[in-house]
Amino acid sequence: MIKKYININNNRKFIMTFFDFDVTYCPVELSLQLINRKWVIQIIRDMFFGKKRFSEFKEGKPELTNKALSRCLRYMEGEGLIEKITDEEDKRVNYYILTEKGRSLNRLIYDLVVFTLDNDDDPTHYSEKTKEETKQIFREKLGV
Template structure:
Protein backbone atom coordinates (compact mmCIF):
# COMPACT_ATOMS: atom_id res chain seq x y z
CA UNK A 1 0.00 0.00 0.00
CA UNK A 2 1.34 3.42 -0.95
CA UNK A 3 1.21 6.39 1.35
CA UNK A 4 1.62 8.92 -1.48
CA UNK A 5 -1.92 10.18 -0.94
CA UNK A 6 -0.92 11.95 2.29
CA UNK A 7 1.36 14.22 0.27
CA UNK A 8 -1.31 15.29 -2.20
CA UNK A 9 -2.64 18.83 -2.01
CA UNK A 10 -5.62 19.11 0.37
CA UNK A 11 -5.27 15.46 1.45
CA UNK A 12 -3.67 16.12 4.82
CA UNK A 13 -6.17 16.80 7.64
CA UNK A 14 -3.34 17.94 9.90
CA UNK A 15 -3.35 21.39 8.28
CA UNK A 16 -6.96 22.03 9.23
CA UNK A 17 -6.59 20.88 12.82
CA UNK A 18 -3.36 22.84 13.17
CA UNK A 19 -5.18 26.01 12.10
CA UNK A 20 -7.91 25.38 14.67
CA UNK A 21 -5.61 24.54 17.54
CA UNK A 22 -2.94 27.15 16.85
CA UNK A 23 -5.20 29.90 18.15
CA UNK A 24 -4.09 30.79 21.65
CA UNK A 25 -7.31 30.43 23.63
CA UNK A 26 -9.12 27.62 21.80
CA UNK A 27 -8.01 24.82 24.13
CA UNK A 28 -8.78 26.78 27.29
CA UNK A 29 -12.26 27.78 26.15
CA UNK A 30 -13.20 24.33 24.87
CA UNK A 31 -11.89 22.75 28.10
CA UNK A 32 -13.95 25.26 30.08
CA UNK A 33 -17.04 24.30 28.09
CA UNK A 34 -16.48 20.61 28.77
CA UNK A 35 -16.28 21.47 32.47
CA UNK A 36 -19.63 23.28 32.36
CA UNK A 37 -18.82 26.92 31.71
CA UNK A 38 -21.22 28.67 29.33
CA UNK A 39 -20.92 32.41 29.80
CA UNK A 40 -18.44 35.03 28.58
CA UNK A 41 -17.28 36.04 32.07
CA UNK A 42 -16.85 32.40 33.13
CA UNK A 43 -14.36 31.89 30.29
CA UNK A 44 -12.32 34.83 31.62
CA UNK A 45 -11.93 33.22 35.05
CA UNK A 46 -8.38 32.06 35.63
CA UNK A 47 -7.14 33.81 32.48
CA UNK A 48 -6.35 37.38 33.57
CA UNK A 49 -4.12 37.98 30.53
CA UNK A 50 -6.98 37.25 28.10
CA UNK A 51 -8.60 40.45 26.87
CA UNK A 52 -12.30 40.77 26.16
CA UNK A 53 -11.47 41.30 22.49
CA UNK A 54 -9.40 38.09 22.34
CA UNK A 55 -12.16 36.11 24.02
CA UNK A 56 -14.81 37.59 21.75
CA UNK A 57 -12.72 36.85 18.63
CA UNK A 58 -12.03 33.30 19.74
CA UNK A 59 -15.69 32.61 20.50
CA UNK A 60 -16.67 33.98 17.09
CA UNK A 61 -13.98 31.83 15.42
CA UNK A 62 -15.26 28.72 17.23
CA UNK A 63 -18.79 29.56 16.08
CA UNK A 64 -17.65 29.90 12.47
CA UNK A 65 -15.87 26.55 12.75
CA UNK A 66 -19.11 25.06 14.17
CA UNK A 67 -17.35 23.94 17.34
CA UNK A 68 -19.72 25.98 19.52
CA UNK A 69 -23.11 27.61 19.18
CA UNK A 70 -24.17 30.91 20.70
CA UNK A 71 -27.63 30.97 22.29
CA UNK A 72 -29.25 34.24 23.31
CA UNK A 73 -31.92 33.63 25.91
CA UNK A 74 -34.43 36.28 26.85
CA UNK A 75 -36.66 36.05 29.86
CA UNK A 76 -38.54 39.01 31.28
CA UNK A 77 -36.14 41.96 31.23
CA UNK A 78 -32.89 40.01 31.11
CA UNK A 79 -30.91 38.75 28.14
CA UNK A 80 -28.44 35.95 28.78
CA UNK A 81 -25.93 34.65 26.27
CA UNK A 82 -24.75 31.06 26.57
CA UNK A 83 -22.24 29.14 24.50
CA UNK A 84 -22.46 25.38 24.13
CA UNK A 85 -20.45 22.75 22.31
CA UNK A 86 -21.92 21.37 19.11
CA UNK A 87 -21.65 17.69 18.17
CA UNK A 88 -18.49 18.65 16.28
CA UNK A 89 -17.13 20.33 19.42
CA UNK A 90 -18.03 17.38 21.64
CA UNK A 91 -16.01 15.13 19.32
CA UNK A 92 -12.88 17.03 20.38
CA UNK A 93 -12.90 15.18 23.71
CA UNK A 94 -10.46 12.44 22.67
CA UNK A 95 -8.14 14.95 21.02
CA UNK A 96 -8.01 17.07 24.17
CA UNK A 97 -7.54 13.99 26.32
CA UNK A 98 -4.58 12.77 24.26
CA UNK A 99 -3.00 16.22 24.49
CA UNK A 100 -3.45 16.18 28.27
CA UNK A 101 -1.81 12.75 28.48
CA UNK A 102 1.09 13.86 26.30
CA UNK A 103 1.59 16.94 28.45
CA UNK A 104 1.39 15.03 31.74
CA UNK A 105 3.40 11.95 30.88
CA UNK A 106 5.81 13.14 28.19
CA UNK A 107 6.43 16.90 28.09
CA UNK A 108 6.09 17.52 31.83
CA UNK A 109 6.65 14.01 33.16
CA UNK A 110 9.02 15.02 35.95
CA UNK A 111 7.05 18.05 37.19
CA UNK A 112 4.40 16.18 39.20
CA UNK A 113 4.14 13.10 41.36
CA UNK A 114 2.52 10.02 39.82
CA UNK A 115 -0.42 10.35 42.21
CA UNK A 116 -1.01 13.97 41.22
CA UNK A 117 -0.71 13.15 37.50
CA UNK A 118 -3.27 10.38 37.94
CA UNK A 119 -5.59 12.76 39.80
CA UNK A 120 -5.34 15.28 36.94
CA UNK A 121 -5.86 12.54 34.34
CA UNK A 122 -8.95 11.26 36.14
CA UNK A 123 -10.40 14.77 36.37
CA UNK A 124 -9.99 15.20 32.62
CA UNK A 125 -11.49 11.76 31.98
CA UNK A 126 -14.55 12.92 33.91
CA UNK A 127 -15.07 16.30 32.24
CA UNK A 128 -14.23 14.99 28.76
CA UNK A 129 -16.52 11.98 29.22
CA UNK A 130 -13.76 9.49 28.45
CA UNK A 131 -14.87 5.87 28.58
CA UNK A 132 -12.52 3.75 30.73
CA UNK A 133 -12.44 1.08 28.03
CA UNK A 134 -10.77 3.59 25.65
CA UNK A 135 -7.96 4.53 28.02
Protein backbone atom coordinates (compact mmCIF):
# COMPACT_ATOMS: atom_id res chain seq x y z
CA MET A 1 0.00 0.00 0.00
CA ILE A 2 1.27 3.46 -0.90
CA LYS A 3 0.25 6.34 1.36
CA LYS A 4 0.43 10.01 0.48
CA TYR A 5 0.75 12.75 3.03
CA ILE A 6 0.70 16.53 2.89
CA ASN A 7 1.77 19.09 5.44
CA ILE A 8 -0.89 21.52 6.65
CA ASN A 9 0.19 24.04 9.28
CA ASN A 10 3.18 21.85 10.13
CA ASN A 11 0.90 18.85 10.72
CA ARG A 12 1.33 15.83 8.55
CA LYS A 13 -2.08 14.82 7.13
CA PHE A 14 -2.86 11.59 5.38
CA ILE A 15 -4.70 12.35 2.13
CA MET A 16 -4.99 9.19 0.05
CA THR A 17 -4.31 5.49 0.00
CA PHE A 18 -3.42 3.70 -3.18
CA PHE A 19 -3.16 -0.02 -3.53
CA ASP A 20 -0.09 -1.12 -5.33
CA PHE A 21 -1.44 -3.71 -7.76
CA ASP A 22 -0.81 -4.89 -11.27
CA VAL A 23 -2.80 -2.49 -13.45
CA THR A 24 -3.33 -5.35 -15.91
CA TYR A 25 -6.04 -6.70 -13.60
CA CYS A 26 -7.64 -3.35 -12.85
CA PRO A 27 -11.39 -3.62 -13.66
CA VAL A 28 -11.22 -0.40 -15.69
CA GLU A 29 -8.31 -1.77 -17.73
CA LEU A 30 -10.10 -5.07 -18.35
CA SER A 31 -13.30 -3.30 -19.43
CA LEU A 32 -11.41 -1.01 -21.77
CA GLN A 33 -9.63 -3.97 -23.33
CA LEU A 34 -13.05 -5.43 -24.13
CA ILE A 35 -14.74 -2.34 -25.59
CA ASN A 36 -11.86 -0.14 -26.74
CA ARG A 37 -11.47 -1.93 -30.05
CA LYS A 38 -12.52 0.32 -32.92
CA TRP A 39 -16.25 0.15 -33.80
CA VAL A 40 -17.32 -2.02 -30.84
CA ILE A 41 -19.23 0.66 -28.91
CA GLN A 42 -20.74 2.10 -32.09
CA ILE A 43 -22.03 -1.31 -33.19
CA ILE A 44 -23.44 -2.05 -29.75
CA ARG A 45 -25.16 1.35 -29.79
CA ASP A 46 -26.56 0.58 -33.24
CA MET A 47 -27.89 -2.75 -31.99
CA PHE A 48 -29.74 -1.01 -29.15
CA PHE A 49 -31.27 1.18 -31.85
CA GLY A 50 -32.51 -1.88 -33.76
CA LYS A 51 -29.80 -2.67 -36.29
CA LYS A 52 -29.19 -6.39 -36.78
CA ARG A 53 -27.65 -6.93 -40.19
CA PHE A 54 -24.16 -6.46 -41.59
CA SER A 55 -25.27 -3.82 -44.10
CA GLU A 56 -27.13 -1.87 -41.39
CA PHE A 57 -23.99 -1.58 -39.26
CA LYS A 58 -22.20 0.09 -42.18
CA GLU A 59 -24.84 2.82 -42.56
CA GLY A 60 -23.38 6.23 -41.74
CA LYS A 61 -19.86 4.83 -41.40
CA PRO A 62 -18.22 5.21 -44.83
CA GLU A 63 -14.76 4.50 -43.38
CA LEU A 64 -15.89 1.11 -41.98
CA THR A 65 -14.76 -1.51 -44.50
CA ASN A 66 -16.38 -4.92 -44.94
CA LYS A 67 -13.17 -6.56 -43.72
CA ALA A 68 -12.98 -4.40 -40.58
CA LEU A 69 -16.67 -4.97 -39.81
CA SER A 70 -16.32 -8.74 -40.28
CA ARG A 71 -13.34 -8.79 -37.92
CA CYS A 72 -15.15 -6.65 -35.37
CA LEU A 73 -18.29 -8.81 -35.41
CA ARG A 74 -16.19 -11.98 -35.01
CA TYR A 75 -14.32 -10.36 -32.11
CA MET A 76 -17.56 -9.29 -30.43
CA GLU A 77 -19.03 -12.76 -30.89
CA GLY A 78 -15.88 -14.34 -29.46
CA GLU A 79 -16.06 -12.04 -26.44
CA GLY A 80 -19.68 -13.00 -25.84
CA LEU A 81 -21.10 -9.53 -26.57
CA ILE A 82 -23.21 -10.60 -29.55
CA GLU A 83 -24.62 -13.75 -31.07
CA LYS A 84 -24.78 -14.50 -34.78
CA ILE A 85 -28.03 -16.08 -35.94
CA THR A 86 -28.53 -17.55 -39.41
CA ASP A 87 -31.95 -17.08 -40.99
CA GLU A 88 -33.76 -20.42 -41.14
CA GLU A 89 -35.35 -19.66 -44.52
CA ASP A 90 -32.30 -18.13 -46.19
CA LYS A 91 -29.01 -19.50 -44.89
CA ARG A 92 -27.14 -16.66 -46.61
CA VAL A 93 -28.73 -14.11 -44.27
CA ASN A 94 -27.26 -13.53 -40.82
CA TYR A 95 -28.54 -11.44 -37.95
CA TYR A 96 -26.63 -10.26 -34.92
CA ILE A 97 -28.21 -9.82 -31.51
CA LEU A 98 -26.84 -8.61 -28.20
CA THR A 99 -26.19 -11.22 -25.55
CA GLU A 100 -26.92 -10.52 -21.92
CA LYS A 101 -23.29 -9.44 -21.56
CA GLY A 102 -23.66 -7.04 -24.50
CA ARG A 103 -26.94 -5.66 -23.16
CA SER A 104 -25.28 -5.04 -19.80
CA LEU A 105 -23.27 -2.25 -21.45
CA ASN A 106 -26.44 -0.15 -21.71
CA ARG A 107 -25.67 1.90 -18.60
CA LEU A 108 -22.09 2.56 -19.70
CA ILE A 109 -23.26 3.82 -23.09
CA TYR A 110 -25.90 5.99 -21.45
CA ASP A 111 -23.33 7.42 -19.04
CA LEU A 112 -21.08 8.29 -22.02
CA VAL A 113 -24.00 10.11 -23.64
CA VAL A 114 -24.75 12.04 -20.45
CA PHE A 115 -21.08 12.86 -19.88
CA THR A 116 -20.73 14.20 -23.42
CA LEU A 117 -23.92 16.25 -23.33
CA ASP A 118 -23.30 17.64 -19.84
CA ASN A 119 -19.74 18.66 -20.68
CA ASP A 120 -20.23 20.00 -24.21
CA ASP A 121 -20.01 23.77 -23.90
CA ASP A 122 -20.21 24.42 -27.64
CA PRO A 123 -23.77 25.61 -28.31
CA THR A 124 -23.42 24.77 -31.99
CA HIS A 125 -23.45 21.04 -31.15
CA TYR A 126 -26.61 20.80 -29.04
CA SER A 127 -29.17 23.19 -27.64
CA GLU A 128 -30.32 22.55 -24.07
CA LYS A 129 -33.60 21.22 -25.45
CA THR A 130 -31.78 18.88 -27.85
CA LYS A 131 -29.55 17.63 -25.02
CA GLU A 132 -32.59 16.64 -22.95
CA GLU A 133 -34.33 15.07 -25.94
CA THR A 134 -31.18 13.10 -26.79
CA LYS A 135 -30.88 11.82 -23.22
CA GLN A 136 -34.53 10.75 -23.31
CA ILE A 137 -34.10 8.90 -26.61
CA PHE A 138 -31.07 7.04 -25.29
CA ARG A 139 -32.83 6.25 -21.98
CA GLU A 140 -35.67 4.64 -23.92
CA LYS A 141 -33.51 2.76 -26.43
CA LEU A 142 -31.03 1.55 -23.81
CA GLY A 143 -33.66 0.72 -21.22
CA VAL A 144 -32.11 2.74 -18.39
